[in-house]
Each structure stands twice: as structure tokens, then as C-alpha cells.
Amino acid sequence: MRVRITRRGGATQVSWLLSAAVTSGCLAAALALSGGRSNAYTAYSLAVHKAAAIPAFARKYGLPCSACHTAWPELNAFGQRFRDNGYQLMNDRDSPIWQNPSYIPVTFRMTPNLHRESATKQPVDAVPGDSISGLVARTITQSGFDLSGMDLWTAGTLYKNISFVLLPSSDNTGAFHFEAAFVRFDNLFSNRWVNFKVGKFELDNLVSEKRFLFLSGNGGAYQSYHFLPAGDLNDFGLGDNQIGAELSGHSENSYTRYGVAVLSSTDGEVNLPTNQSYDAYVTLSHAVDAGALGVERLGAYAYLGRRPTYFQTSGGVPIPGTGTGNKTFYRIGLSGDFFFGDFELLPFVMHASDNAYLATATAANATLPPGVRDARWNSGFVEAHYYVNPQFVLTGRWETVRMSQQADPATPSDLGNIDAYSGGVRWYPIMFSRAGLSWHTEVSAVRTRGSAFSPTDNVWTSSLFSGLDFDF
């Protein structure tokens, strides 16, 4: 069976679906088998995000990809400043008046690939096609040639100090959504500390999931950015693009940066599906010049949000936009970007909490089961890059998610815990200012605590991925 999904927030890959679906199925089964409520946890959300770089900018300014990217799509300090300035180099060539009339700043990105996905301890009918034959644990493996989703990105300046992004993005079946769309007023009052944008955009995460160097089904997203306890009503993902307005600013070299955003409580969904509530996100980072080592940056962030716990209904059907009984959640933590010459280290830590009503999917006008409390967890990762040269990078990442407080005290304390490992190589056979091509090879594995058969089982999902990541 060919399974398809349409993800609201990002391009998707079948590999993601397989691993996510089996994990969700396994945890749903665990929930049913345990007879409890909300005592199983999703390993990760279904989010899949394609990172992107914009060779259209390289074409406009005549700079090689490596000028703005450590290894595209990840930004270096120069690229960060360019982005902070509203995709402007801050010379007199920024305004569209300097562009050739035939120039259109459009970028396409896609990754034809060969990949293998595998998941252990999956519930499978003992006799194929016989749903009453009982479930047995099997390892499910899938492999073959495939496509990624596609990004069709246009971005640039509408006028000096007015910039924009429009990013229609599709999954690998060609189903499009708007991953990003905003207008930004840059350097308001001739002050680089005052920039204002409205629309749908990536949260100003120091460690960006949109511009990172992993593409595989299991490694192509940060678990920390999407983890939610199973049965939780919350849909928030720190890596999901959100809709709202952001005030941001930066020092002249962008070593010091801040961002304050007000966002609709919809996790980036269009059509206002929840209610009229708003979230807030604050981020601050500072970098120092460490000489030959490079630029060392440390940042802090906090996201405070609310989600409705029940809706007005019509004939029993929830009416979109009428969500009420809001309950809160938060994500708070530190992140960094440290260089040691050609070696880069990206640490990230987060503490997260979801209100007990959200965590147990209980309507706010109902009574919580006895003993139920907020769900809390900690997560983090360390990612390392070694840039052999601008055209060859080795990558690795270790990530962990640990529940610190289950919403239901009866739930095993480690159910849902995750350990994830990724390693890869990206080789850019060409590096110039017109287009990009990378041969990307990656191995990723995720261990999740709890299977359909036992909460003490470890379920492994893994990916082998090799693809040609091209960007024009």
C-alpha cells in the first residue's frame, strides 16, 4: 500500500510517514493495551521540514553559496547578517532597481533519493489479512528510490528596506501549502534594532531546523522541536512555521540579536481553526569574536502558548474557530552555535510543560482525573559539523528527550523517552553563484521507549538515505 500524507507545515517524505505511522500505531496500541489514558507518548510529531537555501540571492549579488552558508542551507555569520538586514547586503545594490528586469528571484529545491526505512517491534497481524489472528511483533522495512518534497521559494526585496518571502512547498505527491509568506519592513526609523514582519515565518530559532543538514526520515527533524506526549491536545512544534507578527533587531554585525513575536495559537494553520488566542515567543542571542576559532553564539528562547481544550459544536461537530477553555504550555531553553575552526558544535536544551488538561485531552469544563498533573519533559541535542572544505562536510547529532513528569502518575516514568542518532556526509561537487548540488548521505536511528506490547520495550526506527539535493 502506498501511503500518503499531506502535512500542513512542511514538505513530506514517505519515509517519514512510515516511521511516524508505525510509531503512532504502536503507541496507540500501547494506549489501548494499557487501558489507561494518555500514558503513551508519541516519539515525534509527523512534521517534516525541508530546509532551503536561495541561490536566487547568490545570483543577484554574485556571491558563491559558501559566502552565506557554512554548507548550504545552514547560514554562517555573514549569511545571518544578510538575513537580518532583510536579504540586503546594505550597499546600494539592494533595491530591485539594480536588478536586471529579467531577474526573478525564484529557487527550486528537491532531492531525488534512495532510502531504506526500518522499524522494530511493530504490531502486525499474525496472519496477513486476518485481523483476528492476533498481533505479533515484526520489523518492518521499506526501501527504494523516492522523491522528497519540493520547495518553490521566492524571496528578496520589494524596495530598499522592504523584503519578502513566499514559499509554496509541496510534499512528494505534489500537494502544496504555504510554508512561509511574509513582508518585512527593515531598519525602521533608520534603526537596525527595529524590523517588523507580518505573515507566516520560522520562529527565530538560533539552531534552525529549516536550514539544517539532515534529510532522512528519522534524522530530518529535531525530536525536541516536535515532541508531544501522546494524547496531548497540543499541536505546537517549535520547528513549525507560525503565523503572526515579529519585531526583531540586531547589532551592526548581527552578533547581538533579539526577536519578539506574537502568533496566532494555530501552529501555523491557516483559516483560524482554533480560536482567537495568541502565543508569544521571545529570543535573544549574543555572539563573540573568538579570533581564529570563529564566531561563538549563545542564545535563550521562551515560547508561551495557549490551546483550547474544547469547541462549540453544531450537531456534535466542533465549529472551527470557536475553541475555548484555553490552557497553557511553554517551552524554554538555551541554544548555541560554537566554532572551533572548521569544527562547529550546536548544543540545544529545552524544558517543556503542557497543562494537565492539554496533556490528558480533558475539556476545561470537565473534571481532571485524580492525580493528573502537568506533563513535563526535558530534551536536548548536540550537533556537530566538520567542514573539511566549503564543499565537503561531515555531520553528526545525538538527541534525547526525557519525560520528567508524566501527566498520569500511573504511567511508567520513562515511557516515550527518545534517543536519536544521526550521521552523514554532504559533498557539494559544484559551488558557485548560480545553483547548488549536494550528494547527501545519512544514517539515522531513533530509539523510543514503549511498544505496542510492552512499555519497557525499546522501538528502533532507522533510516539510510542517499540523495542528490539540488537547488536552482
Add this chain to the structure above:
Amino acid sequence: MRLHPRLVAFVSGLGVLLSTMGATAGSTQESHVGSLTGHAAAGKKLYRRYCVGCHGPDGDGAGENAQWIDPKPRDFTLAVFKCRSTPTGTLPTDEDLFNAMTRGFVTTNMPQWLPLTRQNRADLVAYIKTFSPKWKTLKLGTPISIPPESRLTIESVLHGRELYQKMDCWKCHGAQGHADGPSAATLTDNKDLPIRPYDFATGSRFMCGVTNRDLYKVFMTGLDGTPMPSFADNIKPAEAWDLVHFLRTMQPLSTPEAALWKAWVASHAAELKPIGPGGSGR
């Protein structure tokens, strides 16, 4: 077991390959910027990452994008640089190159490389100096001395205006500083490529810095490789400051010079003689 030696050989080979690829071959050329010492070997890697697209792998300004760029990228093999603190015809100091890289050139494609660490920029300066043998054969230039800025008075501005006429600045920059003088369209640089004079009316920052001292340096050192000469042998330091004061009045900016000039012109406009052919500037 037979695979084991092959595995060892493969891993060893990979290690050698990686170390070779990561190594920075090249030169022992150094730069000195303040307390920093830049190394060409480190700069070579940075040059490949940031600069090669325009300036080219050989530093001759023939990068893949050069054909699309106007003005053309600097040809480092000639070792001729516009923005210097040293007399015309001499090599710039390392700090001059460092500052130019940091500042960028507003009217060109050269961006500000401010986000790079100071050490990175010093390394790049060291590497840029490997492209021309002049850095080894010629004596380095000595920075000119810049006297304290003279007091801003209307007399100073008026004298600067007179010099603007007398020194034929208007022939390129235009009577109003709009880069529309009679010679403007004919100017070429040292590679015989068309070049435009600075247009004061844009109000953009000057190519070689934003301060009055930077502007003073331009008069006294010239912009080598362009038609802009050095006036060091033609005007005295005090006169150069007068010229600075006048030129500031031509920019649509809120400067003390512009405020003084505007107030004076409001009641003395009739006394001014036009700048241009046959004019006196006073």
C-alpha cells in the same frame, strides 16, 4: 580476515585524504593589523569561501561573476588599491585593506565583511597580498599624517568652494556634485574600464569611509587606479579641510557643514558666483 587490511588501508587513506583536503597549503605571507597577525594559509581557505566568486581564484578580478559586476572586482595582482592611508603610488597598509574589507564599498557589489572575525579578516588580508610580487619587492607606504581638522566656518566652506572650482573638481563631479561634469562620461580606470565619479547628491557613505578624516585622506592620497588624483602636492592641509567642509554641504545629509551653509546661503545667495566653465567659485 582478508578484508581487515583493506579496511585499515581505506580508513588510513580516508584520514590522509581528509587531512590533505583540510590542510591549508601555501604561503607564509603575513599581515599585521593592530595586535593581530594574519596568516595567508588560513586566509586562502577563507578566500575560497567568500571572495573567489568575484575576485577569481588567481586574484585577478576575473571571478565567475565578474562579467556581471559593475564596477569590476579589484584585481589583486596589480596591487593597486583605491582606499589607502598611504601616498599615491604606494602600497596600502594592512590596516587599510582590513578596513576596506570591513567597510565594503557602498556603490559596488563589495559587501561589508563585518561579521567575519577580526582574525579571519586579517588572514584574508595576508592572503590577498600573495597575489602580487609587489608586496615583496616594493617598499610599503607610510601613512600620511592628518592634521587636526580646522574649525568649521563659513569662510572655510567658501574657500573650499573656491578650491572645488580651481582644482577642476567640477569637471568630473559636476557643478552641484551630481557626477555630471563634462568629463564624467569619459572617465576610465587603470584597466580602461568606464568609471563614474562619486555623486554627492546620493548622500550615500563615501567609498573610503564616512568621516571627515576619511574624506581628507581621499584628497591627499588619491584613489589609485581611478582618475581621482592626489592633491597632496597641490593644496595645503588647511585647504584640504576647507574642501572637506564644502563637499559636505553637497550631500543631502544633516551635517554641521550643511546647516551652516544653508543658513548662510539664505541671505547671501546673490553673492555666489557659479561653479563651472569660467566660474570662480566665489
